Amino acid sequence: MPDRRLCVAPMMDWTDRHCRRFLRAISKRTLLYTEMVHANAVVKGDRNYLLQFDAAEHPVALQLGGSEPKALAEATVIAEQFGYDEVNLNVGCPSDRVQSGRFGACLMAEPALVAECVAEMRSRVRIPVTVKTRIGIDDNDSYAFLCGFIMEVAQAGCEVFVIHARKAWLKGLSPKENREIPPLCYDVAAQLKHDFPQLEIIVNGGVKTLDEAKSQLEIFDGVMIGREAYHNPWMLAAADESIFGDTSMPRTREAVLEEFLPYMEAQLAQGTPLRAMTRHMLGLYQGMPGARNWRRSLSEGVAKGGGLELVYEALRERAAA
Numbered sequence: 455m456p457d458r459r460l461c462v463a464p465m466m467d468w469t470d471r472h473c474r475r476f477l478r479a480i481s482k483r484t485l486l487y488t489e490m491v492h493a494n495a496v497v498k499g500d501r502n503y504l505l506q507f508d509a510a511e512h513p514v515a516l517q518l519g520g521s522e523p524k525a526l527a528e529a530t531v532i533a534e535q536f537g538y539d540e541v542n543l544n545v546g547c548p549s550d551r552v553q554s555g556r557f558g559a560c561l562m563a564e565p566a567l568v569a570e571c572v573a574e575m576r577s578r579v580r581i582p583v584t585v586k587t588r589i590g591i592d593d594n595d596s597y598a599f600l601c602g603f604i605m606e607v608a609q610a611g612c613e614v615f616v617i618h619a620r621k622a623w624l625k626g627l628s629p630k631e632n633r634e635i636p637p638l639c640y641d642v643a644a645q646l647k648h649d650f651p652q653l654e655i656i657v658n659g660g661v662k663t664l665d666e667a668k669s670q671l672e673i674f675d676g677v678m679i680g681r682e683a684y685h686n687p688w689m690l691a692a693a694d695e696s697i698f699g700d701t702s703m704p705r706t707r708e709a710v711l712e713e714f715l716p717y718m719e720a721q722l723a724q725g726t727p728l729r730a731m732t733r734h735m736l737g738l739y740q741g742m743p744g745a746r747n748w749r750r751s752l753s754e755g756v757a758k759g760g761g762l763e764l765v766y767e768a769l770r771e772r773a774a775a
Contacts, residue, residue, distance in 0.1 A: 456515065457483065458676035460485070460676065461677070461679070462487060463678045463680040464489055464586075465680060466490060468734075469486065469487060469489050470489060471488075471506065474511045475717055478511050479713040480690045481691065483697070487516075487517050488516050490517045490544050492555070493519065493528070496532055496533070501532060510717075515542050516533045516538040517541075518530070518543055518544065519558060520543075521556045521561055523567075523574035527575045527578045530575040531579055533581075541579070543571060543575070544586055545587040545588075548560075562594065565603045568585070576611040584612065585616070588621055589620065590621035592624055604650060604653070608653060614653070616658055619659045620637065620659055633680075655676075656675060656677065657674040659680075661679050661682075664689065664693060667679065684737065686740040687734075707738055711765065722762070728756055729756045732765070735765075739772060747771040748772040752765070
């Protein structure tokens with residue numbers, strides 16, 4: 455069972471395998487999530503391309519999208535075969551494209567279907583099957599509505615819920631606006647934990663520091679951090695000690711790069727474009743002297759072409775600031 459006290463959220467176009475490998479060099483204990491992948495793509499598509507990950511990424515969870523129980527179950531079996539530590543079902547994404555495929559946040563209106571999906575997925579694997587959801591959708595935002603959803607899905611065997619503590623508007627707001635405009639309601643998520651003490655409740659939304667995460671851990675079983683962990687990845691450097699009590703890994707940014715560079719070299723040898731990796735490193739020196747030089751040097755160097763020497767050059771540029 456993964457330790458979910460601190461997690462990095464699944465983020466489309468961001469938390470790919472290179473991002474996760476980079477973040478793993480910063481924190482060894484934080485649970486990492488993939489981008490959302492549709493179950494049908496896993497079942498019918500290029501599984502190696504979609505699911506392959508470096509063994510150092512553990513603990514790592516795959517997030518699936520979909521609403522067809524058998525396809526989701528088959529994709530979950532494949533995920534277990536690939537070695538994922540958990541499969542998470544997305545019941546929180548409000549984008550129009552996702553809604554048109556009848557998955558994501560719109561599924562909150564169909565708790566019986568979500569329950570059927572979870573039951574089918576759990577029946578096929580030993581790894582945990584979890585659900586990430588909102589606290590409501592559109593005008594279905596009462597606590598009774600949320601409780602009914604949680605209760606039905608929990609009865610199907612889901613023991614872990616990641617609660618994005620905002621409702622979602624399925625029409626009229628973009629995904630970005632849905633992350634910012636609906637107010638955060640931690641009290642609603644806290645009431646869920648109180649009313650369903652047997653469930654593991656992970657809170658998501660608005661947490662930007664480890665101190666905030668530790669405060670939330672007084673109420674919840676875990677905290678999921680999103681974009682802050684991407685834009686300012688060094689915030690995770692103290693997580694192993696601060697959140698998990700692991701004092702074995704004092705880190706420096708340079709030590710992180712020293713660990714990540716061999717991975718980059720191996721990926722370059724396999725034909726991975728350098729930018730696919732360096733784009734995730736731009737925030738490493740966020741808030742530090744020379745951070746702008748670091749970002750500019752990496753970005754401009756990659757645009758001109760080159761190899762790992764660009765990273766060393768970016769380090770020199772930062773130090774010279």
